[in-house]
Amino acid sequence: MNKLMTCSLAAAVMLSAVGMSPLLAAGKTSAKAKDKKMDLLSPGKAVEKAPAVFKAKFATTKGDFVVEVHRDWAPNGADRFYNIVKLGYLNDVAFFRNIAGFMVQFGINGDPAVNAKWKEALIPDDPAGVQSNKPGFITFATSGQNSRTTQLFINFGDNSRLDSMGFSPFGKVVEGMGVVNSLYSGYGEGAPRGAGPDQGRIQSEGNAYLKKDFPKLDYAKTVKLAK
Numbered sequence: 001m002n003k004l005m006t007c008s009l010a011a012a013v014m015l016s017a018v019g020m021s022p023l024l025a026a027g028k029t030s031a032k033a034k035d036k037k038m039d040l041l042s043p044g045k046a047v048e049k050a051p052a053v054f055k056a057k058f059a060t061t062k063g064d065f066v067v068e069v070h071r072d073w074a075p076n077g078a079d080r081f082y083n084i085v086k087l088g089y090l091n092d093v094a095f096f097r098n099i100a101g102f103m104v105q106f107g108i109n110g111d112p113a114v115n116a117k118w119k120e121a122l123i124p125d126d127p128a129g130v131q132s133n134k135p136g137f138i139t140f141a142t143s144g145q146n147s148r149t150t151q152l153f154i155n156f157g158d159n160s161r162l163d164s165m166g167f168s169p170f171g172k173v174v175e176g177m178g179v180v181n182s183l184y185s186g187y188g189e190g191a192p193r194g195a196g197p198d199q200g201r202i203q204s205e206g207n208a209y210l211k212k213d214f215p216k217l218d219y220a221k222t223v224k225l226a227k
Contacts, residue, residue, distance in 0.1 A: 065176025
């Protein structure tokens, strides 16, 4: 084989490798995205036990903040939070209810198909009073006994009156509470009591509804486990 042919063959191999790599990468990325989507549609698999203490970093439309979770404060809540963070459930999720001096609420996914699967993925209550709903503490919302799913809130004020009502804090904001305080609160209380978003419509219509009718809301762009 002459030198020219050898060079040409080498160049062809190089071009082939360069040309195929993005396709292979795209295929792997697509497969991963599909697997992640399937996981989001399978809440029954999201049952991993959380570490004793861990952190999650929220990258929001107003900046970043970090939550530190202590599993011994509320084991069931900590486990659920750990699993939904790992799954990416809280990515592109709106802070849809923000009541000045009270709390900011979030945790409904932007995809109605995902919401339909998680709406009935209930977790048992945790013991009351291990920690209190003080400023900066994060808690799962509840509508009654053993009814917690994915909705969360971060306390702005001293809401210790909630401690005996099934609202068991599992973590606290340890960095960036100023960011939490700056999240958009102009819509106030949700419908039907106020002019803010209707939770039923968020469940059934997702972010399409929020971005059309409540364009000023802030979002958690990503929520990831942090060191």
